[in-house]
Amino acid sequence: MALPQDPEKLDFLALGDTKASYDYDKGYPAPPAEHHDQSVPGCYDPIIDRYTEEDIKRIVRRVDLRLIPLCGLMYCVSLLDRTNLSNAAIAGMTKELNLRTKNPDRYSVITLVFFITYVIAQPPTTILTRFFGPRIWLATITLCWGATMIGFGFVKDWKALVGLRLILGILEVCSAIFRTPNAAYLQPIYDRVVSFPVSFISSVLDEVGRRYSIFYLIGSLASAFGGILAFGLMQMQGIQGYGGWRWIFIIEGCLTCLVALLGYVFLVSFPDNEKSRAIGFLSAEERHLIVARVNQDRGDADLEKFSFKKWLGGASDWKVWVYGLCFGCATTVSYALAYFLPIILNLGLGFDTGTAQCLIAPPYVFAGIVMILTGWFGDKYRQRGLCVAFNAVLCIIGLAVMGWAYGDNRARYFGVFFATAGSNANVPSVLTYQANNIRGQWKRAFCSATLVGTGALGGIVGSTVFRSEDSPTYIPGLSVAMGSQVIILIAVGVLTVSFKSENKKADRGEKILEDSLSFRYTA
Numbered sequence: 001m002a003l004p005q006d007p008e009k010l011d012f013l014a015l016g017d018t019k020a021s022y023d024y025d026k027g028y029p030a031p032p033a034e035h036h037d038q039s040v041p042g043c044y045d046p047i048i049d050r051y052t053e054e055d056i057k058r059i060v061r062r063v064d065l066r067l068i069p070l071c072g073l074m075y076c077v078s079l080l081d082r083t084n085l086s087n088a089a090i091a092g093m094t095k096e097l098n099l100r101t102k103n104p105d106r107y108s109v110i111t112l113v114f115f116i117t118y119v120i121a122q123p124p125t126t127i128l129t130r131f132f133g134p135r136i137w138l139a140t141i142t143l144c145w146g147a148t149m150i151g152f153g154f155v156k157d158w159k160a161l162v163g164l165r166l167i168l169g170i171l172e173v174c175s176a177i178f179r180t181p182n183a184a185y186l187q188p189i190y191d192r193v194v195s196f197p198v199s200f201i202s203s204v205l206d207e208v209g210r211r212y213s214i215f216y217l218i219g220s221l222a223s224a225f226g227g228i229l230a231f232g233l234m235q236m237q238g239i240q241g242y243g244g245w246r247w248i249f250i251i252e253g254c255l256t257c258l259v260a261l262l263g264y265v266f267l268v269s270f271p272d273n274e275k276s277r278a279i280g281f282l283s284a285e286e287r288h289l290i291v292a293r294v295n296q297d298r299g300d301a302d303l304e305k306f307s308f309k310k311w312l313g314g315a316s317d318w319k320v321w322v323y324g325l326c327f328g329c330a331t332t333v334s335y336a337l338a339y340f341l342p343i344i345l346n347l348g349l350g351f352d353t354g355t356a357q358c359l360i361a362p363p364y365v366f367a368g369i370v371m372i373l374t375g376w377f378g379d380k381y382r383q384r385g386l387c388v389a390f391n392a393v394l395c396i397i398g399l400a401v402m403g404w405a406y407g408d409n410r411a412r413y414f415g416v417f418f419a420t421a422g423s424n425a426n427v428p429s430v431l432t433y434q435a436n437n438i439r440g441q442w443k444r445a446f447c448s449a450t451l452v453g454t455g456a457l458g459g460i461v462g463s464t465v466f467r468s469e470d471s472p473t474y475i476p477g478l479s480v481a482m483g484s485q486v487i488i489l490i491a492v493g494v495l496t497v498s499f500k501s502e503n504k505k506a507d508r509g510e511k512i513l514e515d516s517l518s519f520r521y522t523a
Contacts, residue, residue: 062282068214076221080222080256082172084249088230088245091245092245097161113165122173139260140260142256146255152249221365228360324450327430328461336463337462341416345359349409366417370422382522386523389492437495465477500523
């Protein structure tokens with residue numbers, strides 16, 4: 001028998017009550033008490049009725065102000081520590097450590113080994129975050145990677161850099177909690193098994209895009225001014241007998257250690273940890289409201305007992321792998337620019353070292369603007385795939401200008417703006433895309449793992465495509481980068497067609513999507 005066609009009146013039918021509706025805000029009766037089950041999306045929870053919309057917004061703003069700036073700052077130092085190699089390279093590291101060699105390209109080896117240990121260490125470290133709690137674990141791990149970064153300033157040869165990058169990959173995997181699918185306060189993925197900020201913020205679907213964008217804006221601005229900071233630090237050339245590139249690592253490592261201490265003081269625990277002193281800025285009822293709000297929206301905020309079979313079941317959904325493909329293609333270009341843009345500006349476009357470092361800033365500021373605009377547009381109009389496709393096209397245009405406007409450095413630098421904006425804005429856009437179209441704790445957890453893995457694979461590809469022998473045009477690397485964006489466009493097209501077809505079947509009562517009668521894909 002066909003299901004009723006009104007998707008707003010379906011969820012409680014699955015519980016056996018054909019008269020009750022979950023959407024009491026639209027005038028339907030509230031479900032009976034036996035249906036106050038937070039495990040079902042759209043379920044009624046009386047605590048939500050005790051708060052006005054303004055009260056809820058005020059609580060969310062309070063959480064935002066407590067957590068987003070600090071985790072954004074931790075993300076900033078993570079990004080700076082991971083990608084400051086390019087600034088150090090043109091500041092004298094390449095020459096002093098003799099990195100400009102072929103077979104192997106030592107600089108590429110140094111950049112890519114980070115991602116090997118980054119992927120391997122991801123599962124155990126995320127579980128340890130839950131075991132020790134975010135405040136202690138994340139602050140400690142940040143302190144350790146800051147100390148490792150300081151050690152970069154004292155290396156004697158390139159092999160020592162390889163070893164330190166391997167260690168850095170293990171330590172910085174915890175900063176995946178502030179990025180990728182676990183980015184702060186944006187959606188309940190990994191469901192407190194691995195990510196405290198995600199479960200804390202209780203974002204609903206229409207808020208995910210702009211929160212991801214605001215959060216990644218912080219990282220974009222960090223990249224923008226990282227070059228300027230490096231330019232200032234390299235002026236310490238000769239102090240204590242150290243080259244300017246060494247001081248880039250030493251001072252930025254010290255800043256990371258300082259941020260780690262701030263994290264110990266201000267980070268909060270999981271919302272279900274009532275004993276934590278760090279969580280005290282919210283009352284028990286307010287914490288309950290946060291979890292209830294997520295449950296009403298999608299019904300998967302409450303922690304379930306770990307099941308490997310359920311977790312692995314996410315692999316059967318082909319869409320999970322397509323999201324991972326899109327994310328890996330997006331990070332291919334964003335990582336490539338992070339590791340090679342100063343070098344391209346210096347060796348490819350002919351700018352001197354100081355100018356090349358400072359010229360990094362404007363493209364990343366522009367990327368931040370595009371990031372915010374696409375996040376706002378996607379939330380307002382519930383358009384996810386369109387935003388991803390727009391960013392990919394923007395990136396393709398920029399890469400083409402960078403590679404084929406040879407002889408006009410001003411035009412090539414203009415292309416850097418589009419390439420940087422498109423690639424970096426697509427990181428939060430792709431994450432939002434999958435966030436709106438995945439439901440269920442274990443599928444989210446599996447999708448999170450695939451995104452971490454494919455994002456790292458994108459980093460490996462991005463670390464190797466711009467070879468020194470391809471200077472000054474870097475056509476092979478730019479071609480690979482453009483190809484990755486074409487793949488994104490094809491993937492979005494396939495998903496859009498599938499989503500629209502599946503939604504129509506659900507509207508006709510022929511199919512239940514993601515185990516929820518009210519769920520619809522967001523194209």
